[in-house]
Amino acid sequence: MDRAIWLRAVKVVAELDCLFSLAKSSMAIGEPACRPTFVESESAFIDFEELRHPALHLKGDFIPNDVRLGADVGRIMLLTGPNMAGKSTMMRMTAAGVIMAQLGMLVPAKRARLAPVDSILTRMGAYDNMFSNSSTFKVELDECCKILRDATPKSLVILDELGRGTSTFDGMAIAEAVLHELATHTLALSCFATHYSTLTDDFAHHPNIRNMHMQTMVDDDKKELLFLYKLVEGIATGSFGTHVANLAGVPIDVVTRAETISKDFAQKLQEKQAQKKRSNIPLIMQADFAYLVKLASGAISPDANPHKTLETLKILNQFVKNQPL
Ligand SMILES: Nc1ncnc2c1ncn2[C@@H]1O[C@H](COP(=O)(O)OP(=O)(O)OP(=O)(O)O)[C@@H](O)[C@H]1O
Ligand SMILES: [Mg+2]
Known part of the structure; x- marks a missing residue:
């Protein structure tokens, strides 16, 4: 009996403590x-x-x-x-x-x-x-x-x-x-x-x-x-990682060298991407079209959540509208 009263008192004090802390x-x-x-x-x-x-x-x-x-x-x-x-x-x-x-x-x-x-x-x-x-x-x-x-x-x-x-x-x-x-x-x-x-x-x-x-x-x-x-x-x-390196006090020689490497890397990456870009539609969107074709042909069943299916269709619709003819 005593224990139950104490437990209730502890609970009330804890709740008050919480409310006072929130207010404070x-x-x-x-x-x-x-x-x-x-x-x-x-x-x-x-x-x-x-x-x-x-x-x-x-x-x-x-x-x-x-x-x-x-x-x-x-x-x-x-x-x-x-x-x-x-x-x-x-x-x-x-x-x-x-x-x-x-x-x-x-x-x-x-x-x-x-x-x-x-x-x-x-x-x-x-x-x-x-x-x-x-x-x-x-x-x-x-x-x-x-x-x-x-x-x-x-x-x-x-x-x-x-x-x-x-x-x-x-x-x-x-x-x-x-x-x-x-x-x-x-x-x-x-x-x-x-x-x-x-x-x-x-x-x-x-x-x-x-x-x-x-x-x-x-x-x-x-x-x-x-x-x-x-x-x-x-x-x-x-x-601007190299600018931040400069701000952090990294020796200027190291920063300058890092800048050269960064520019070289960025250029190579751009060239690689330009070579890969054969389609206006990013690969990730092509995967969504493949998903829709499978859905239409019955290869997969629609998502249990109709809200999700609707959103996917909305996104693809918007994407097609944005593409130059
Ligand atoms: N809105 C702000 N007003 C004033 N100072 C801020 C504000 N936002 C961030 N700062 C200050 O800038 C510092 C760096 O912020 P933060 O760590 O969020 O940067 P970050 O963009 O996540 O950087 P990183 O790309 O390196 O992770 C914080 O420690 C804080 O002192
Ligand atoms: Mg961060």
């Missing part, structure tokens, strides 16, 4: 902060105006950003930008904003409107796990596998530089295949940060993909980069 953190996030608006919808969407990172903004000079995914804009944000431009921070801040909103806290934004997500699935950073016999690349793939298995049109998926754990070409191929699966079949709200320019080329016409980048200004002569930390439409012009 809501007060600590500064201005502007807002109470989010929730909307009932078949698939999730998020719309934050002037969202800030709840921890980083305490530094004082944090640049807020408008973050929108789904509803009347593409469900997948393909995010590019130089090293150190703020991509990972932007994605972490988005996940934190959604968690805070769904926890019942105030959100560090001017305005927040969302259809709730059922899960947040992430693949960020690089680490290994000796005890489960997993290398860095294996951990990356395990997490990616979980995302592809569990994500639904109501999930939020964050993928930060998928594919960097292996050779450039295999990395690009895996990133491209995963992005295609998310954008054409899974349809989860997704932020996909990458330094692979082939992705932005191959998915240029995909109606679910919105190309965004973190704005920077470059001074090529002084090898200087100015980070504006603003999330804007379009594709970044490069990763």
Whole structure:
């Protein structure tokens, strides 16, 4: 009897502790902060105006950003930008904003409107796990596998530089295949940060993909980069890794040599791609046409989820419309 009363008391105190902590953190996030608006919808969407990172903004000079995914804009944000431009921070801040909103806290934004997500699935950073016999690349793939298995049109998926754990070409191929699966079949709200320019080329016409980048200004002569930390439409012009190496204090001889190698590599890659490009339709889209032919001939049965089939048809329809005759 005594034990039961104590347990109830502990539960009540724990709940109060939680509520006080939420209230206190809501007060600590500064201005502007807002109470989010929730909307009932078949698939999730998020719309934050002037969202800030709840921890980083305490530094004082944090640049807020408008973050929108789904509803009347593409469900997948393909995010590019130089090293150190703020991509990972932007994605972490988005996940934190959604968690805070769904926890019942105030959100560090001017305005927040969302259809709730059922899960947040992430693949960020690089680490290994000796005890489960997993290398860095294996951990990356395990997490990616979980995302592809569990994500639904109501999930939020964050993928930060998928594919960097292996050779450039295999990395690009895996990133491209995963992005295609998310954008054409899974349809989860997704932020996909990458330094692979082939992705932005191959998915240029995909109606679910919105190309965004973190704005920077470059001074090529002084090898200087100015980070504006603003999330804007379009594709970044490069990763400027050698500029960042210069900024980090890598000896100038090494930076200059790296620049020569980088230019040489980029040129070879461009030549290779030009040789390979025999069709206007990227290989990844050709696979979708093959899927439709099989569907029409009865070789495979339609997806159990009619929403997915409809979206695939919409994407192909849009793609055909965009092709020059
Ligand atoms: N919106 C912002 N306002 C002010 N500072 C920011 C903002 N976003 C990021 N920063 C600062 O820039 C640093 C680098 O950001 P981040 O790690 O997100 O870059 P990144 O684009 O992911 O780089 P990489 O490609 O090397 O992974 C952060 O540690 C943070 O201090
Ligand atoms: Mg990063």
